[in-house]
Structures are given as C-alpha cells and as structure tokens.
Amino acid sequence: MISEIFQLEFMLRAIYAGLLVSLSCGVLGVFVVLRKQAFIADGVAHASLAGIAIGLLLGSNPILWAIAVAIVMSILLTYIKQNSTVSFDSSIGILYSFFFAIGILVISAIDTYKPDLVSFLFGSLLSITWIEVIYALALLIFVVIFIAVTYSKIVYMTFDIEGARVRGVNVKLLEYVLNILVSIAVIVSIKLMGVVLVTAMLVIPATFAKLFAKNFSQVIWFSCIYTIIATTLGIILSYILDLPSGAMVVVLHTVLLGFLVLMKAIRGR
Amino acid sequence: MKEQIMLKDVEFKYLNSVVFASINLKINKGDYIIITGGNGSGKSTLLKLILGLIKPSKGLVKTESRKIISANVGYVSQSNNIDKDFPITVEELIHLECNVSSKTCSLSLKIHLAKFNAEYLINKKIAELSGGELQKVLICRALVTEPEILILDEPTNNLDKIARQNLYKLLVDLNNQGKTIINVTHAHDEHGYSFKNATSYDLINGQLVEEVHND
Numbered sequence: 001m002i003s004e005i006f007q008l009e010f011m012l013r014a015i016y017a018g019l020l021v022s023l024s025c026g027v028l029g030v031f032v033v034l035r036k037q038a039f040i041a042d043g044v045a046h047a048s049l050a051g052i053a054i055g056l057l058l059g060s061n062p063i064l065w066a067i068a069v070a071i072v073m074s075i076l077l078t079y080i081k082q083n084s085t086v087s088f089d090s091s092i093g094i095l096y097s098f099f100f101a102i103g104i105l106v107i108s109a110i111d112t113y114k115p116d117l118v119s120f121l122f123g124s125l126l127s128i129t130w131i132e133v134i135y136a137l138a139l140l141i142f143v144v145i146f147i148a149v150t151y152s153k154i155v156y157m158t159f160d161i162e163g164a165r166v167r168g169v170n171v172k173l174l175e176y177v178l179n180i181l182v183s184i185a186v187i188v189s190i191k192l193m194g195v196v197l198v199t200a201m202l203v204i205p206a207t208f209a210k211l212f213a214k215n216f217s218q219v220i221w222f223s224c225i226y227t228i229i230a231t232t233l234g235i236i237l238s239y240i241l242d243l244p245s246g247a248m249v250v251v252l253h254t255v256l257l258g259f260l261v262l263m264k265a266i267r268g269r
Numbered sequence: 270m271k272e273q274i275m276l277k278d279v280e281f282k283y284l285n286s287v288v289f290a291s292i293n294l295k296i297n298k299g300d301y302i303i304i305t306g307g308n309g310s311g312k313s314t315l316l317k318l319i320l321g322l323i324k325p326s327k328g329l330v331k332t333e334s335r336k337i338i339s340a341n342v343g344y345v346s347q348s349n350n351i352d353k354d355f356p357i358t359v360e361e362l363i364h365l366e367c368n369v370s371s372k373t374c375s376l377s378l379k380i381h382l383a384k385f386n387a388e389y390l391i392n393k394k395i396a397e398l399s400g401g402e403l404q405k406v407l408i409c410r411a412l413v414t415e416p417e418i419l420i421l422d423e424p425t426n427n428l429d430k431i432a433r434q435n436l437y438k439l440l441v442d443l444n445n446q447g448k449t450i451i452n453v454t455h456a457h458d459e460h461g462y463s464f465k466n467a468t469s470y471d472l473i474n475g476q477l478v479e480e481v482h483n484d
Contacts, residue, residue, distance in 0.1 A: 034355060085284075156365040159355050163410075166320055166344045167366065209356075215394070216357040 005239055013128045014192065014235050014245065020136035021189040022201060022231040024143045026224040028182050029206035034158045039089055040077065041199040043096035044183045047073045049103030049195060051187075052120050057110050062120065063132065063187060069099060070183035078179045082172055123194030123246025132191055139188050143181055147220075150174060155216060193246035201227065204253040208260065230256050273298045273418065273449055274319060279328035281311075281318060288314055290475045292328070298417075299447045301440070301464035305454055305480075306472030312453040313347065313422050315472065319451065320344060320420065343411030345421040348403050351395070359390050359398075359406050366410050374413060381409040385435050400427035408436065418449045425454065437462045 005011045032038055051069035055062030073095055080091040107117065119127040147154065156164040157171050165171050182202070189198045209222035234249030241248070274296040281289045288311045296302055306312045317323045318330055320342070360375060367374035375391075382388045385405045390398065398406065404427045411419060419440075425433045440450055444464045469480040 034352070152365050155357075159357060159362070159365070160346070160351060162317075162322060162346055162350060163344065165322055166342060210354075213356050214358075216355075216361050219356050 002236065005236055010126055010128070011235075011239060013130060013133055015232060017128050017133045017136045018192055018231045018235050018245075018249070019228060020133065020140050021185065021192060022205075022227040023224055024136070024140045024185045025189060025201040026205045026227040027143055027147055027220055028178075028185050029202035029204075029227075030209060030219050030223050031154060031158050031178060032182055032202050033206035033210060037088060038199065038203045039092050040074075040179065040182060041186050041202045043077075043092035044070045044073055044186045045190060045195045045198045047096045047099030047103075048187055048190060049120075050099040050106065051103075052117070052190075052195075053103040053106035053110070056117060057106055063135070063191065066187045066190065067184055070187045071180055073099060074179040074183040075176065078176045082175065119194075120190055121195050122244055123190070123192050123197065124244075128191050132188070135188050139181075139184055143185070146177060146181060150177075154178065193249060194244075197246045197250045200250040200253055201231075204250075204257055205230070208257050211261065212264070226256070227253070273300075273332065275329070275331040276318070277329040277331070279318060279325045279330060281314060281323070282326045283314075288475060289325075292475075292477050294470070294477060296449060296451065297466070298449055299444070299466055300449055301444045301467040302449075302451045303454065303467070303469040304451070304472060304477070305469065307455075310472040311475065312472055315477075316344075316420055316422055316451070316453055341414065341417045343414060343416035343419045345407050345411045345419075345424050347422050348400065348407055348426060351403065351407070353396055353398075353403065355395055358392055358394050360392060362395065362406065363410055363413055366413055377413045377415075378409060381412045382406075384439055385409070385432055401429060401432060404428055405432060412439075416448070419443060419451070421450070421452045421454075423454055424452065440464070 006015075032040060048066035048070055051064075051066035052062040054069075055065035058065075076095055077088070077091055080086055081088050084091075118124075153164065153169045154174055156167065157169055157174055161171055186198050186202070189201050193201055205223040205227035206219075208226045209219045213219040213222050230253040231249050234252035235245055237243070237252065238245040238248035274294070276292050276294040279289055279292040280287065281292075292315070294302075304312055304315065314323070318325055319332075321330070321332075360378065363378045364371055364374055367377070378391060379388055382390060382405070385408075387402065387405045387409075390402055390406060393402075395403065395406075404424070408421075408424060411421075424436060428436065440452070441462050441464060444450055444466075450464075470477045471480055472478075
C-alpha cells in the first residue's frame with residue numbers, strides 16, 4: 001500500500017508540496033508564535049477567499065489572486081500596527097471580515113457551481129498541480145534566504161522589539177517582509193490544508209518546538225522535523241483512509257503534540 | 270565642552286495629553302545623569318526620546334552622532350518588557366547584541382556576569398531565571414559591546430542589596446573611565462558612591478527640575 005502511494009503522481013505532488021509548505025510554515029511559524037500573532041494566519045487565510053473568488057469569477061489562477069489579496073492585507077496590517085494604537089488582533093479581525101465579505105459577494109455573482117471552491121475551503125490532495133509544487137519550492141527558497149540573511153536581527157526583533165531598534169535593526173522593514181512571507185506561506189498551503197485549517201501548519205510545530213527546545217537554535221529545527229513527520233504521515237493516512245488531507249494533517253499534528261506534551265508531563269513527575 | 274546629547278524645548282504629547290511641556294537638557298561626555306520621578310511622570314518616555322525610539326511633538330533632540338541609535342549605546346530596558354517565555358539561552362541572547370566573534374562575545378559576557386557573581390547563568394534559558402537574575406543579564410547585555418553611552422531604565426528593579434551595590438560599583442568604574450551614564454530610577458540608590466560630573470534631575474509635572482545637593 002505504502003509503495004503504491006509513491007508510484008501515484010498526484011500523491012507525489014501532494015507529498016512534495018506538503019513537505020515544502022510545511023517546512024516554510026515550520027520556520028515562519030516560530031516567529032509567528034513567538035510574536036504572539038497566530039491569528040494572522042487565520043485572518044489571511046479567510047481574507048484570501050476574496051482573491052480565490054475573483055480568480056474563479058475571472059477564470060484566472062485563484063492562487064495568484066489570493067496571494068495578491070494576502071500581500072495587500074499583510075501590508076495594511078503592518079502599516080496599522082506601526083502607525084496606530086489599534087491592536088494587531090483587532091485590525092486582523094476588521095480586515096479579514098472585510099475581505100471575506102468581499103469574497104462572499106463575488107462568489108454570489110458566480111452563477112455556476114465551482115467545485116474548486118470546496119477544495120480551497122477544505123484542502124484537496126487531488127487538486128495540487130506541479131506549478132503549485134514549484135510555488136511551494138520558490139517560497140521555501142525565499143524563506144530560507146530571508147531567515148539566513150536576517151537571522152540575528154529577526155530573532156532580536158522577535159524577542160525585544162525596542163532593544164532591536166536601539167541596536168539599529170530596521171524593525172519596520174523586517175516586519176513588512178516577515179508578514180508578507182507569512183501571508184504567502186498561508187496561501188501556498190491552502191490547496192493542501194484548506195482555508196479553514198491552514199493556521200495549524202504555522203502554529204502547532206512552533207508550539208511543540210517552543211515547549212521542547214533547550215535553546216533557540218533548536219527551535220527552528222524541532223519545528224521543521226515535527227512538521228515533516230506529521231505532514232507526511234497525515235498525507236499518507238488521508239490516502240489510505242480516504243479522508244480529507246487537510247483535516248488528517250491537522251489531526252496528526254494535534255494528536256502528536258498532545259501525546260508528546262503528555263509524555264513530557266509524565267516524565268517530569 | 271561639546272554636548273553629547275541635547276534636548277531643546279522638547280514637547281511630547283500622547284493621545285492629546287501633554288507629557289512634557291518644555292524639556293531642556295544638555296549631557297556632555299562623561300556625565301552621570303540621574304533622573305528621578307514618580308510613577309507615570311514620563312521617565313521612560315524621556316529615555317525613549319533620547320534613544321530616538323519616539324519623536325518629540327515639538328522641539329529638538331540632538332545627539333553627537335546623527336542618530337543616537339546608531340551610536341554605541343548600551344540600553345537597559347525595564348525587564349517587564351521582556352517575554353520571559355522566549356526559548357532562548359542567556360548566551361544566545363547576548364550573541365544577538367554583539368558585533369564581534371561569538372568567542373569574544375561569550376568571554377565578554379562571562380567577565381560581566383562575574384561582576385554580579387552570576388557566571389552560572391550563561392547556559393540557562395531566560396524562562397529559568399528569577400526576576401533579579403534576568404535584570405543582571407539585561408545589564409550585562411547592555412555592557413558587552415563596551416558602549417560609550419549607557420542608558421538605564423530602573424536598573425535596580427528586582428536586584429537584591431548586594432547586586433545593587435555591585436551595580437553601583439560598576440557604574441562608578443564606568444563613570445571614571447569617561448563613559449556617559451543616564452540612570453532613570455524611582456529613588457536615589459547611589460548614596461555613598463562618588464560619581465564625577467553628576468547631576469540629578471527630578472521629573473515633576475512634565476518639567477525637568479535640577480536637584481541641588483548639599484553634600
């Protein structure tokens with residue numbers, strides 16, 4: 001059964017895409033969780049409905065439209081955070097409701113049934129194309145380069161934003177780039193995970209890593225290793241059990257986290 | 270002597286309420302400046318203006334270099350601004366501060382921690398530190414780059430009596446070396462320590478009032 005999975009092209013596409021997006025999310029999720037901004041993933045995912053709907057309406061690539069909406073949303077969020085006293089969570093709540101509402105209005109203008117829409121909402125292994133695998137690879141390359149180049153600055157900013165500014169770190173620019181990359185990662189993950197479940201990819205591996213790492217250099221590695229295992233197992237199990245991929249991956253991530261936390265608690269007694 | 274930092278007619282408003290009406294302050298190289306004031310008097314806000322973290326509503330904050338942020342400044346912020354759950358060790362945290370090799374940085378950290386008898390903290394995670402231990406680490410973080418200007422915001426918070434004494438001995442040494450020190454505090458802790466070029470200010474109702482000492 002397992003060897004059969006690796007001979008199916010759509011499964012290979014799903015596993016490649018899953019591993020690539022989970023690695024991007026595993027790395028970026030560390031900064032999202034430590035900056036206490038987990039809601040950004042949920043907000044961007046829901047806002048992307050506007051882009052997906054516009055893409056479906058116009059008959060062009062919905063993912064590219066969703067990425068455009070996500071970038072606009074992340075720029076607006078960062079601008080509001082840096083230039084107003086409105087809380088980050090509140091601005092996410094306002095903007096994602098707005099874009100989601102736009103999405104619903106656009107969908108209501110589409111008079112034919114759009115099966116693609118369901119796959120965006122709940123994720124679908126079958127719908128992943130090679131071009132989406134390439135998007136995922138390009139995103140991972142950007143993420144790795146960005147983190148490698150800015151590592152000490154972005155860690156400093158995440159730990160102590162004021163201290164980082166005193167040290168001369170361009171916090172404003174870093175926040176824009178980080179939030180844009182997180183938004184793109186969310187969108188690229190949507191085909192696999194679905195709009196509703198994508199947040200888990202960013203939050204759960206990083207939460208595990210934060211709990212178990214002995215130092216910061218372990219955090220990113222732990223997050224990546226955790227998400228590679230949970231994503232691969234989730235995709236394979238979803239095929240074997242004929243269940244939705246996104247839901248299976250999230251269940252695996254969560255159950256594994258619960259098990260490991262329980263084991264840690266028992267060993268700590 | 271040319272001033273290192275100058276605040277001229279600085280006004281600062283927050284949400285339309287005036288925090289400072291007109292602050293004037295000149296700080297020369299080697300000065301030891303103490304700024305005291307009650308809760309909410311704006312002491313930390315004044316430091317942020319000096320550091321360039323916030324901009325004045327009116328007036329001028331001028332520094333020797335174009336921006337004090339890019340100058341060699343050590344800043345001890347209040348430890349309650351720090352995320353104590355952050356999964357980072359003391360050594361990793363200090364390496365973020367250093368521009369030199371990690372070996373030199375670790376050596377410098379050990380030397381500074383030793384001044385507080387706290388070398389044992391180097392491999393600990395921030396989450397494992399007590400409030401006083403974290404404060405010692407934040408002070409050492411500000412010192413590892415051997416800054417010309419040291420800016421301290423309530424540096425004795427959470428420190429026990431011995432650690433406070435060690436801190437003030439250290440500040441006297443730095444003052445004797447010609448470093449500029451700005452120390453914002455609730456109350457005077459420095460009695461019994463002799464600083465050169467020392468000036469005390471009290472921040473009252475948005476005004477900086479120079480204190481006159483008879484000793």
